[in-house]
Amino acid sequence: MIRLHHVAKVYSVGAVRVPALSDVSFSVAKGEFVVLRGASGAGKTTLLRLLYGDEPPSEGEIEVAGLDVTALKRRQIPELRRSLGIVFQDAKLLGARTVYENVAFVLRVLGTNPGDVTPRAFAALRAVGLSSRAQAYPAQLSQGEAQRVSLARALVKEPPLLLADEPTGNLDEDMADEILALLKEAWTRGTTVVLATHQAGLAERLKRRTLVLRQGRLVKDES
Amino acid sequence: MLGFLVGEALRDVRRAGRVGVSAILLITLSLAALGAFWLLSLNLGLAVAQWRERLRVVAYLKQEPADVRALVAKVTAMEGVDRVRYVSKSEAMATLKRALGEKAAVIDDLPRNPLPASLEIAPDAGAATPEGTRALSARLSALPEVEEVQGGAEWVESLAQWRRLFQSVGLGVGAVLALAAILTVTTATTLVLHVRRDEMEIMRLVGATALAVRTPVLLQGLIQGLAGALLALAGLEVTYAVLAPRLEPLLAVTLGLARAVFLSPPEILALLAAGAVLGGLGGLLAKPGV
Numbered sequence: 001m002i003r004l005h006h007v008a009k010v011y012s013v014g015a016v017r018v019p020a021l022s023d024v025s026f027s028v029a030k031g032e033f034v035v036l037r038g039a040s041g042a043g044k045t046t047l048l049r050l051l052y053g054d055e056p057p058s059e060g061e062i063e064v065a066g067l068d069v070t071a072l073k074r075r076q077i078p079e080l081r082r083s084l085g086i087v088f089q090d091a092k093l094l095g096a097r098t099v100y101e102n103v104a105f106v107l108r109v110l111g112t113n114p115g116d117v118t119p120r121a122f123a124a125l126r127a128v129g130l131s132s133r134a135q136a137y138p139a140q141l142s143q144g145e146a147q148r149v150s151l152a153r154a155l156v157k158e159p160p161l162l163l164a165d166e167p168t169g170n171l172d173e174d175m176a177d178e179i180l181a182l183l184k185e186a187w188t189r190g191t192t193v194v195l196a197t198h199q200a201g202l203a204e205r206l207k208r209r210t211l212v213l214r215q216g217r218l219v220k221d222e223s
Numbered sequence: 224m225l226g227f228l229v230g231e232a233l234r235d236v237r238r239a240g241r242v243g244v245s246a247i248l249l250i251t252l253s254l255a256a257l258g259a260f261w262l263l264s265l266n267l268g269l270a271v272a273q274w275r276e277r278l279r280v281v282a283y284l285k286q287e288p289a290d291v292r293a294l295v296a297k298v299t300a301m302e303g304v305d306r307v308r309y310v311s312k313s314e315a316m317a318t319l320k321r322a323l324g325e326k327a328a329v330i331d332d333l334p335r336n337p338l339p340a341s342l343e344i345a346p347d348a349g350a351a352t353p354e355g356t357r358a359l360s361a362r363l364s365a366l367p368e369v370e371e372v373q374g375g376a377e378w379v380e381s382l383a384q385w386r387r388l389f390q391s392v393g394l395g396v397g398a399v400l401a402l403a404a405i406l407t408v409t410t411a412t413t414l415v416l417h418v419r420r421d422e423m424e425i426m427r428l429v430g431a432t433a434l435a436v437r438t439p440v441l442l443q444g445l446i447q448g449l450a451g452a453l454l455a456l457a458g459l460e461v462t463y464a465v466l467a468p469r470l471e472p473l474l475a476v477t478l479g480l481a482r483a484v485f486l487s488p489p490e491i492l493a494l495l496a497a498g499a500v501l502g503g504l505g506g507l508l509a510k511p512g513v
Contacts, residue, residue, distance in 0.1 A: 052428070075433065082430030094422055105422075109431045111224035157429065 001161055001192045002028040002051065007060030009046050009216075020046040021216045024060070028194065030160070033187045035203045036196040038213035044196040047213070048165050051194070052084055053077040065161055082110065085154030085191070089166035091146040093138040093153075099125065100134035103153050110157060124156035125149075128182055144175030151182050161192045168202060180206065228435065232442030238418055239411040243447060246407040250451025250501050251458070253400030258459045258494055260393020262486065267386035270478040275351040277479075280374040282363045283339040287312060294368060298342055303350030303359045308343045312336050339370060353380045401501055404451070408444050408505020416440060416509055441506045448502020452495045460485070 009021040021043045028034050038044050050057050051064055053072060062069040065083040072080060093102050104121040112120070125131040128148040138146055147167055154162060164183060168176035180202070187193045197203060203210050212220035236243055288294045291309050299307045310318075315338040320327040342363075350359050360372040416423070426436045467483045474480040486494065 078427075078430040078432045080430070081428060084430075086428050092421065092425065094425065105425065106429045108224075108227040109426050109429055109435060111227075111435075114226070 001030045003063040005061040007057045010058045019216055024218045030192055033193045033208045035208050035210040037203045037210050039198055042213040043216040045165055048163050053080050083160055085159040085162040087150050087154045087164040087167045089169040091150035093146055095138050098135050099149050103156050106153055106156055124152040128152045143170050147179055155186055164195045228438045231439035235415045235443040236446050239415050242411040242414055246411040246447050247451045249404040249407045250448055250498055251454040253397055253404045254452050254455035254498055255458050256400055257397030260389055264386050264389045266483050270480050271383045278351050280344045280356055280359055282342040282369045283371045284368050285370045287340045303346050303355055304344055305347040306345040310341045312338055312340045404501050405505045408447055408502050409508045412506050412509035444502040444506025445499050448498040452498025
């Protein structure tokens, strides 16, 4: 599902070159649940951004869902992203739209048959236990609920790969466990999951393959 | 998909609020100005065409010709001549009497008919210009049967010049207002882009194509442009309906126009298209993050 081969990412700030990732290589098989752990600034978010084509690597090769991301042209990026679900630390919900509209928005953007939009959006909301909050606005939700809506939005298009960037970073332990349970549920239904987190305890509780990043380098790959 | 994109564009039009309303009003103003000058130019054009059709050069003859048909045929064959009508001395006198009405008795005392016979010559389309009529007059003066030539296209040409002036002023004013309208639509759309940057980010992240992300913005401009054009047309139609009946007597006396005309359906469509293009350009030029 994912293959990185000697990937490096360097940012240039004026004349200064700041390496964000150095010589990172690993693979994730289809149906795996992988935790990407590292302290803030270790390169987790940069790595995820390379995976969803938000920016190109400085060196190396990246393959995601059968696509050579390094060779993709700008106009081909949407094709890559349609096979991904992405969840962020801040839920990135649209404040002027209801919970239902936030989830349905994705299906409409992708040109889903209008007759299928409502059933699929409600199915996704039911899966995260929020169908009763469909008409609420993001401002009326708790952080945990907002993150669950964000998860429903990522999963509603049934992507083969889910990238979650610190989805529990703003949540207390109980709420974090709820999100983890939902991620596991998606995984048991066949979705490949990559969860980036700085929380060592969370990675230990999950008992899944863990890739540890430190200062942009992959220092551990433990199952 | 198109329904969704149009829905998003309508949502953006509402979001644009007062700036959006300003954009629509500026498009209305620019197209109303353009339309008003267009209407003036259209009606002046009709008057010019009508007067060109009525334009006559009169060649007064030294004496009534022995062979009228031969003279008419000779003049008809000349360059720049469309039609020729012979007016005899007696016909000229009858016309004068009709014109004098009750005072016609004063000419009954004349010992003889002093009016000359003449040829009324309608120039063809190519010769219905000041230069054309001058050249025709010169050719007619050279005929041995002709005593004097009168008539020309100078004043018709000055009417045509007024028409061209109206066209130029209309285009100039319209262009300045159109530029202002484009800038306002651009500002309105940029504001909306700023408001909806989160949505655009989500659209990009879930795999929407660049076209799908950009289309609502373009549609927003198009909708604003069309709304402005419709308002301008409605304003022109109402103004025409109110003013035309009042101005027609004056137009009949000054320009010889029986009635003022309004824009034809293709011209109305062109004005609507201009609105859509103005709005669309504004949408196209808008950049997010400003």
